[in-house]
Amino acid sequence: MEENLKNEQEKLVKTLQQYGISNKKVLEAMAKVPRHHFVPEKSRKDAYANMALPIAFGQTISQPYIVALMTELLDPQPSYKVLELGTGSGYQSAILAELVQKVYTVELLPSLSVAAQELLASLGYGNIEFRIGDGKQGWPEAAPFDAIMVTAAPRTLPPKLASQLKEGGRLVIPTGISAETQTLWKYEKRNAILYKASAGYVRFVPLL
Secondary structure (H helix, E strand, O other): OHHHHHHHHHHHHHHHHHOOOOOHHHHHHHHHOOHHHHOOHHHHHHOOOOOOEEOHHHOEEOOHHHHHHHHHHHOOOOOOEEEEEOOOOOHHHHHHHOOOOEEEEEEOOHHHHHHHHHHHHHOOOOOEEEEEOOHHHOOHHHOOEEEEEEOOEOOOOOHHHHHOEEEEEEEEEEEOOOHHHEEEEEEEEEOOEEEEEEEEEEOOOEOO
16 A cells, blocks of 8 residues: 555656656655655545645645645745645645745644644654644744745735745745635745735635
8 A cells, every 4th residue: 555655656656747846855845755644544545636625624734736836936945934724634734844944834723733733743743833822823833944934825915924934935835815816925025015926726715
């Protein structure tokens, strides 16, 4: 079973390259983190299919391509301190933890956060800090951050996040009134001004 899953994981990484993901470090992280541990048992056979999958409480684990794309857009560096909003299953947290010095991740739903904490600890990740709470508030005590990633969609960019981003930092976030109208944005902070560029249309669960 494990060998078959590893083969599927290798195929997924090749698919991501075909879709245009080119950052070597991101691809290495996608090849290393075992996505099948982050999905429900009934979905394990589809763990390395390039699609979103349901997890608990009406939430989802994002499509691998979107995980890789958002990570590539963030351009994480080994010295970075990164804020993630929407811990979910912890999969994106693990990808980031492979690439940066420290991840701070916030989840509104206590049961999801606790499950992610237990799983990530069992996999050996010691560079992730967890908080249960409202992601729109960010994590002011740990700010400023080199980069910020939001893995659920608010209607607009929460203003407190901009103030917690370092000068020269990047923020990647989907926004939109509904799943049919969401856009993925990459923000860059230059001279205290946020400049944004669209990375295409996406479908995310709403940021609660």
